[in-house]
Amino acid sequence: MSQTLAEKLLGSHALVDGRPTAAEAGRSVRAGAILEVSVDRVLANDVTAPVAIREFAKLGVDSVFDREAVVLVADHFTPNKDIASAEQCATVRRFAAEQGLPHFYDVGRNGIEHVLLPELGLVSPGSVVVGADSHACTYGALGAFATGVGSTDVAVAMATGAAWMRVPESLRVEFEGRPARWVGGKDLVLFLIGRIGVDGARYQAIEFAGPAIDALPMSARFTMANMAIEAGAKVGLFAVDDVTAAYLAATGSCAKPAALRPDPNATYVERWTIDASALEPQIALPHSPGNVLPVRAAGHIPIDQVVIGSCTNGRLDDLRTAAEILRGRRVDAHVRCIVLPGSQRVMLEATREGLVEVFLEAGAAIGPPTCGPCLGGHMGVLASGERAVSTTNRNFRGRMGDPRSEVYLAGPAVAAASAVAGCIVSPEEVAA
Amino acid sequence: MIGTGRVWKLGDHVDTDAILPAKHLTTADPKVLATHCLEDTLPHFAAAVAVGDLLVAGENFGCGSSREHAPIALQAAGVSCVVAASFARIFYRNAINIGLAVLVCPAAARRAETGHTLEVDLASGTVANRTLGERYASEPYPPFLVELIAAGGLVPFTRQRLASSGFGGRRAAPNSPGRTEP
Numbered sequence: 001m002s003q004t005l006a007e008k009l010l011g012s013h014a015l016v017d018g019r020p021t022a023a024e025a026g027r028s029v030r031a032g033a034i035l036e037v038s039v040d041r042v043l044a045n046d047v048t049a050p051v052a053i054r055e056f057a058k059l060g061v062d063s064v065f066d067r068e069a070v071v072l073v074a075d076h077f078t079p080n081k082d083i084a085s086a087e088q089c090a091t092v093r094r095f096a097a098e099q100g101l102p103h104f105y106d107v108g109r110n111g112i113e114h115v116l117l118p119e120l121g122l123v124s125p126g127s128v129v130v131g132a133d134s135h136a137c138t139y140g141a142l143g144a145f146a147t148g149v150g151s152t153d154v155a156v157a158m159a160t161g162a163a164w165m166r167v168p169e170s171l172r173v174e175f176e177g178r179p180a181r182w183v184g185g186k187d188l189v190l191f192l193i194g195r196i197g198v199d200g201a202r203y204q205a206i207e208f209a210g211p212a213i214d215a216l217p218m219s220a221r222f223t224m225a226n227m228a229i230e231a232g233a234k235v236g237l238f239a240v241d242d243v244t245a246a247y248l249a250a251t252g253s254c255a256k257p258a259a260l261r262p263d264p265n266a267t268y269v270e271r272w273t274i275d276a277s278a279l280e281p282q283i284a285l286p287h288s289p290g291n292v293l294p295v296r297a298a299g300h301i302p303i304d305q306v307v308i309g310s311c312t313n314g315r316l317d318d319l320r321t322a323a324e325i326l327r328g329r330r331v332d333a334h335v336r337c338i339v340l341p342g343s344q345r346v347m348l349e350a351t352r353e354g355l356v357e358v359f360l361e362a363g364a365a366i367g368p369p370t371c372g373p374c375l376g377g378h379m380g381v382l383a384s385g386e387r388a389v390s391t392t393n394r395n396f397r398g399r400m401g402d403p404r405s406e407v408y409l410a411g412p413a414v415a416a417a418s419a420v421a422g423c424i425v426s427p428e429e430v431a432a
Numbered sequence: 433m434i435g436t437g438r439v440w441k442l443g444d445h446v447d448t449d450a451i452l453p454a455k456h457l458t459t460a461d462p463k464v465l466a467t468h469c470l471e472d473t474l475p476h477f478a479a480a481v482a483v484g485d486l487l488v489a490g491e492n493f494g495c496g497s498s499r500e501h502a503p504i505a506l507q508a509a510g511v512s513c514v515v516a517a518s519f520a521r522i523f524y525r526n527a528i529n530i531g532l533a534v535l536v537c538p539a540a541a542r543r544a545e546t547g548h549t550l551e552v553d554l555a556s557g558t559v560a561n562r563t564l565g566e567r568y569a570s571e572p573y574p575p576f577l578v579e580l581i582a583a584g585g586l587v588p589f590t591r592q593r594l595a596s597s598g599f600g601g602r603r604a605a606p607n608s609p610g611r612t613e614p
């Protein structure tokens with residue numbers, strides 16, 4: 001029987017009364033089934049873990065099912081922005097100490113969770129990951145069935161090593177051709193969300209494939225899988241290939257990549273083919289990630305702030321792209337440009353490569369790895385009427401601050417070019 | 433459970449930032465969260481909502497973040513049930529997990545307006561609009577969710593199962609060094 005990647009991944013983790021089922025039973029799993037599955041990693045952050053810890057205490061168990069499997073990251077309001085957020089981090093820190101959890105990542109050793117986990121080799125292809133964060137779907141780039149859930153799900157998964165899942169239908173999206181200069185993973189995924197809409201893949205798995213995808217580096221695949229949730233998807237999956245294997249080897253992950261590919265005759269609810277070579281850099285206008293236009297069609301809208309970072313575009317490749325544009329140029333006098341590397345390691349490598357110098361000389365501010373402004377937390381909150389171009393993933397009303405502020409979503413090239421121009425521009429208008 | 437309540441009507445794609453803005457995520461206290469729910473979308477909602485009131489929304493209700501603070505805030509504010517044309521998946525599972533009733537019923541969602549009186553029968557999945565004198569059938573829950581809802585949510589459901597034998601096979605022995613990667 002032919003299976004999609006999602007059916008294979010969940011089928012191979014199916015449980016009956018807490019015990020694995022036979023491999024053949026897993027091979028017969030189809031979309032629509034509700035299964036209990038074993039989970040290989042359980043993740044929560046400083047916002048969602050406190051609620052999960054409260055629910056965990058109600059379950060009547062005193063330890064997590066497997067200390068190695070639980071990952072807690074303080075990244076949303078860190079370094080602590082106020083007393084309330086400090087208390088939340090303290091709750092998480094205490095729980096990690098009580099439970100003896102080796103994978104608790106605090107300020108100075110952390111990063112934004114979805115940049116950090118792959119970088120630390122904590123996500124293996126073929127695994128199932130649940131995270132109390134909607135962008136846990138980022139790890140689909142490594143061929144893991146990774147999905148966002150709530151705190152109660154995480155509490156139960158920490159206690160039992162299991163979660164309930166409805167096996168999603170799959171949407172197959174193939175990108176052909178070679179993207180033009182300045183067109184990256186963010187532009188491909190924004191274009192897709194613009195086409196299918198913010199609920200275009202609701203409750204489905206998106207399988208990304210095609211020659212343009214095969215040629216993409218891991219950083220761009222993470223960006224695309226990350227934004228699958230912005231189309232309503234449960235997960236955004238990539239088959240494992242040589243690029244994945246090379247990435248795993250470089251991160252020192254001990255996992256041997258399982259050769260996971262969808263079967264040739266798998267059933268899809270829909271198929272899309274997109275010519276990547278025809279795409280220009282894209283931008284999502286307020287207040288929806290589905291409100292997408294080519295940047296040139298948006299017009300030269302004046303802006304107040306640029307944010308480069310986040311779990312979507314806070315990786316080294318993203319900073320390299322931004323630095324290519326900012327090198328030898330100045331951020332416009334009316335724009336605050338904030339660069340937040342996605343992790344401690346990204347920050348270190350960006351420093352070693354001289355990128356930090358480029359940003360500072362251009363008049364950008366550099367901050368520690370944090371979600372910060374992405375969710376209107378701190379370090380770049382917008383005032384009423386202000387406009388930002390941001391490499392983050394959501395531009396809902398009030399997402400970065402006052403409900404009367406506006407967020408435009410784009411990739412690092414468009415963000416950096418707009419910082420220089422003082423208004424929304426396509427990168428080629430600033431850099432050749 | 434049969435509940436009758438007054439309707440608050442919302443549109444399509446109401447996101448979790450609209451239900452509970454991120455700036456309030458520095459607390460997990462349901463009572464505090466309740467005072468902020470929908471504050472930028474329906475500024476008078478938190479003060480005026482009565483226990484038992486229902487939210488009725490269009491497509492993709494609860495899209496965006498995984499914050500359980502959103503359904504917790506609605507539940508703590510007194511909302512008895514959310515009826516929508518469709519839900520974003522994380523919100524939907526969070527609501528069921530914490531015991532907040534959610535029903536997929538496009539017809540009821542289309543017809544209801546703020547101020548209407550709605551009666552919801554969770555067991556049969558029927559929604560009746562008392563103001564209009566109309567009845568609609570909602571999409572039935574799969575059997576697993578019926579069990580979960582009947583238990584009162586995922587925590588009581590799991591407690592029961594952990595207490596009974598035959599579950600918990602994935603728990604490592606106490607003080608073991610932990611499982612290694614498969």
Ligand code: SF4
Binds near residue numbers: 076312
């Ligand atoms: S960077 Fe933004 S989207 Fe990503 S995990 Fe942090 S708050 Fe969520």
